[in-house]
Amino acid sequence: MESVPHRKTRNKHYExxxxxxxxxxxxxxxxxxxxxxxxxxxGPRTWVFPSFSFILGYAVGGGGQxxxxxxxxxxxxxxxxxxxxxxxxxxxxxxxxxxxxxxxxLGQIGSRQITASLVVLYSSAVALAIYLGPLFxxxxxxxxxxxxxxxxxxxxxxxxxxxSLASFSGALGLPFLGxxxxxxxxxxxNPMLWLLTWFMxxxxxxxxxxxxxxxxxxxxxxxxxxxxxxKNAVLFSxxxxxxxxIFLVALVSLRLLEPIYIVDLALIPLFAFIITEMLRAKDxxxxxxxxxxxxxxxxxxxxxxxxxxxxxxQSLLMVLAAFLWTLTVAKISVHSRVESRDWEKQRRKRP
Numbered sequence: 544m545e546s547v548p549h550r551k552t553r554n555k556h557y558e559x560x561x562x563x564x565x566x567x568x569x570x571x572x573x574x575x576x577x578x579x580x581x582x583x584x585x586g587p588r589t590w591v592f593p594s595f596s597f598i599l600g601y602a603v604g605g606g607g608q609x610x611x612x613x614x615x616x617x618x619x620x621x622x623x624x625x626x627x628x629x630x631x632x633x634x635x636x637x638x639x640x641x642x643x644x645x646x647x648x649l650g651q652i653g654s655r656q657i658t659a660s661l662v663v664l665y666s667s668a669v670a671l672a673i674y675l676g677p678l679f680x681x682x683x684x685x686x687x688x689x690x691x692x693x694x695x696x697x698x699x700x701x702x703x704x705x706x707s708l709a710s711f712s713g714a715l716g717l718p719f720l721g722x723x724x725x726x727x728x729x730x731x732x733n734p735m736l737w738l739l740t741w742f743m744x745x746x747x748x749x750x751x752x753x754x755x756x757x758x759x760x761x762x763x764x765x766x767x768x769x770x771x772x773x774k775n776a777v778l779f780s781x782x783x784x785x786x787x788x789i790f791l792v793a794l795v796s797l798r799l800l801e802p803i804y805i806v807d808l809a810l811i812p813l814f815a816f817i818i819t820e821m822l823r824a825k826d827x828x829x830x831x832x833x834x835x836x837x838x839x840x841x842x843x844x845x846x847x848x849x850x851x852x853x854x855x856x857q858s859l860l861m862v863l864a865a866f867l868w869t870l871t872v873a874k875i876s877v878h879s880r881v882e883s884r885d886w887e888k889q890r891r892k893r894p
Contacts, residue, residue: 580648580661583629585624588872589839591865593718595845596739598861601724603735611725613676618668618683619718625664626690630701632657633694638756642825678724686717704766711747715845733795735852739845742787744776746841747776748780750822753831773830781818782835785843803851812846814842814874833876835873842869 558791580688596614599606631638631645632654638646649657663686668810672683693710723729729737751758751767755776758768767776790806794800817840821833846862 554831561597577656577861579826580784581628581656584645584648585629586627587624588869589627590620590623591842591869592714592743592845593623595720595861595865595881596715596718597725599735599739599849599852601725602849602858603733604723604726604728605708606853607726610674610834614773615679615725617717618671618675619721621664621668621671621795622683622686623714624692625661625668627695628664629691630656630694633699637754637757637761637763640760641754642757673840675721675725676727678727678729679721681726682717682721682729686713688719689713689717694763702764704764704769708744708747708766711745711750712740715743735848738790738800739848742841743842745783745787746837748776748783749834749837750820751841752776752780752824753827753834755830757828777821777824777830778889781821781862784818785814804848805846805849807848810840810844813843839869842866 559610563729594616597619597833598612600636601612601615630647635649636639636645668687669680671848672680682842689700689710693700693707701707716736716739718741719733720729720731723733723736748766751765752773754765755767755773767773767780770779788808788811791800791804795805817833820836821830824830824833840866850858850862852858
């Protein structure tokens, strides 16, 4: 056989191709991809809670300018967005099981982009808050501390079941108090403040249910994982979730709230449907679906209470805008929590 002589080739040198220069925030490049991921991580559907709690507090305090309402909504949304990003970053260990897609998104943008975004969000909220006065700024300061230490050490409230729920209840309580503060008063004994705070305290048990298995694996103590099985955790959550109606009736009976608020009991059929779905859920995906339905129930309670407080065309338009925003976010699937949990199906298929 003829041998083919070996051909020696020389290494060719190629010029390095450089991409276009990108705008930067400090040393952090800003690109559309980063913004889209941060938007997901910011949990846009949850912005409704603090925004409309502020509006409700502002209405109870006497109402006022639309510009103040707009600024209050912006501040509430900015702080909530920052809270969700901090929480996602702090929960990487749990999310390896609970929300691996969210873990992937965090890896795509890196810690520098996350830090830069948090600086922008918190500083923007503080700058806007100046317009609403010193009492509002005081409440905002408490809100930012609660936002940070809900997830981060050394306090990390969410690592302790009761402290976690108490901190989470601030998502409604503090914005409502901020609405009162924007009107020049901090009435800590306001019955509506305590009703909303307790409502959010109980709702906090629902959001922990879909993450039961991942939290157990990671050794995280929550209001769900204190129970040995998820069924007992669901029963506890269902029972606690019913108590705001009892509290509401008590407040109206004692004449601490106007009789009109008894109309909130019209939401009981929706509540019963949510409870049924929670009890039927057999896995994390089912519990996530129940959590999504629970979110719409909680939103409905807040918005319905706002309309009862201020039965105006303006309030109705705001409520419609809130539902439109929430449904749009759900429809285009830009929230950081993934309901379908496809990775659960993949795990079950493995031998």
